[in-house]
Amino acid sequence: MPTTEQAKKWYQGVDAIHDFSHIERVYRMAERLARSEGADLEIVHAAALLHDSRGTMPGSGERAEHHIASAVFAGEVLAEEGWPQERIAAVQHCIRAHRFRDKRERPETIEARVLFDADKLDVLGAVGVMRTIGYAVLAGQPAYVQPSQFFLATGQKEPGEPHSAYHEYLFKLCKIKDVLFTEAARAMAEERDAYLADFFVRFAAESRGEM
Amino acid sequence: MPTTEQAKKWYQGVDAIHDFSHIERVYRMAERLARSEGADLEIVHAAALLHDSRGTMPGSGERAEHHIASAVFAGEVLAEEGWPQERIAAVQHCIRAHRFRDKRERPETIEARVLFDADKLDVLGAVGVMRTIGYAVLAGQPAYVQPSQFFLATGQKEPGEPHSAYHEYLFKLCKIKDVLFTEAARAMAEERDAYLADFFVRFAAESRGEM
Numbered sequence: 001m002p003t004t005e006q007a008k009k010w011y012q013g014v015d016a017i018h019d020f021s022h023i024e025r026v027y028r029m030a031e032r033l034a035r036s037e038g039a040d041l042e043i044v045h046a047a048a049l050l051h052d053s054r055g056t057m058p059g060s061g062e063r064a065e066h067h068i069a070s071a072v073f074a075g076e077v078l079a080e081e082g083w084p085q086e087r088i089a090a091v092q093h094c095i096r097a098h099r100f101r102d103k104r105e106r107p108e109t110i111e112a113r114v115l116f117d118a119d120k121l122d123v124l125g126a127v128g129v130m131r132t133i134g135y136a137v138l139a140g141q142p143a144y145v146q147p148s149q150f151f152l153a154t155g156q157k158e159p160g161e162p163h164s165a166y167h168e169y170l171f172k173l174c175k176i177k178d179v180l181f182t183e184a185a186r187a188m189a190e191e192r193d194a195y196l197a198d199f200f201v202r203f204a205a206e207s208r209g210e211m
Numbered sequence: 212m213p214t215t216e217q218a219k220k221w222y223q224g225v226d227a228i229h230d231f232s233h234i235e236r237v238y239r240m241a242e243r244l245a246r247s248e249g250a251d252l253e254i255v256h257a258a259a260l261l262h263d264s265r266g267t268m269p270g271s272g273e274r275a276e277h278h279i280a281s282a283v284f285a286g287e288v289l290a291e292e293g294w295p296q297e298r299i300a301a302v303q304h305c306i307r308a309h310r311f312r313d314k315r316e317r318p319e320t321i322e323a324r325v326l327f328d329a330d331k332l333d334v335l336g337a338v339g340v341m342r343t344i345g346y347a348v349l350a351g352q353p354a355y356v357q358p359s360q361f362f363l364a365t366g367q368k369e370p371g372e373p374h375s376a377y378h379e380y381l382f383k384l385c386k387i388k389d390v391l392f393t394e395a396a397r398a399m400a401e402e403r404d405a406y407l408a409d410f411f412v413r414f415a416a417e418s419r420g421e422m
Contacts, residue, residue: 016347025417025420028419125422126410127414130344133344133348134345134354137349199340202406209240209243211402
């Protein structure tokens with residue numbers, strides 16, 4: 001198993017959204033879910049430590065394939081540690097299947113579902129506010145722009161419509177609670193989603209000079 | 212009076228914390244406070260539009276003097292518009308006195324107090340969360356690190372202690388509600404401060420894997 005010190009090195013210089021504090025939170029949450037689901041802890045630990053280890057910079061060209069690149073890197077790290085091939089493959093499956101936007105490989109194993117849920121819980125709640133806003137700021141996007149009726153109806157932006165953090169909430173984050181696999185994660189997600197939704201409601205009201 | 216279109220140009224390419232959406236919120240809030248306080252609306256409007264017009268990039272060398280640079284620029288803009296010298300000076304006083312960290316020139320006029328309060332309300336509440344987190348992300352600082360006992364007691368960091376957004380809350384933001392000048396702003400600040408404080412409490416709990 002890679003040590004925490006080793007893992008920290010993979011995330012040096014990484015943006016604030018996917019830095020080692022994200023890894024630590026996902027690691028802790030994945031461990032908690034793994035215990036309640038009876039998942040293989042070693043697989044889950046390794047997958048949590050390695051799941052964002054390559055190419056996560058917002059707005060960068062490689063971001064769309066960061067789960068693939070991270071799985072390849074995980075294979076190299078674990079092979080060097082002498083892990084058997086089928087356990088390496090189990091970790092790589094977790095990592096390749098953790099990306100919400102990519103439906104090519106869905107989480108099939110309980111370990112992959114645990115990693116998926118732990119990673120997704122980290123975009124909701126107060127941590128979700130920090131990461132969504134931080135991502136928008138780094139990508140040069142505004143925090144809140146009132147979405148067009150067209151976007152609200154279809155999820156597609158009108159020509160020239162900016163992508164704000166609130167658009168990201170409506171496009172992706174508000175659906176997270178419905179795509180989780182484990183009971184425990186779903187229960188936490190309900191409450192964290194409500195907090196994140198309320199943040200944008202408040203933000204809009206304050207921006208209008210209310211409250 | 213500079214038009215909104217003119218003013219937008221001064222804030223092009225500016226970071227997400229001091230961009231034109233900040234100016235619009237401060238303008239709206241300052242107008243609201245000016246009406247309830249009987250302040251000179253033209254002075255307040257001009258000061259709101261120009262108050263961050265120069266050198267606000269987080270972490271930049273000029274940031275510490277951005278209120279001075281913005282006042283100089285305001286003088287140039289308003290002189291070109293043919294404003295009388297004493298009204299230009301009134302706007303410049305508002306701008307020079309708006310910075311919390313600089314005690315050299317305090318807000319003496321009702322217009323300066325209105326601008327000060329409107330600007331400070333914009334660091335609290337959900338907007339405050341966005342700006343504090345956004346500032347930290349742009350400056351490469353973490354959102355939350357548990358402060359040392361020494362910092363909690365003295366407001367000074369221990370050697371090597373990172374400056375997180377939560378440190379900024381404890382050093383500056385939690386005191387905002389006590390330094391405002393107008394009644395109306397103080398009432399709004401109480402509730403916005405509670406929201407911002409709760410954000411960090413939640414963030415810490417979620418980071419520990421609770422909630």
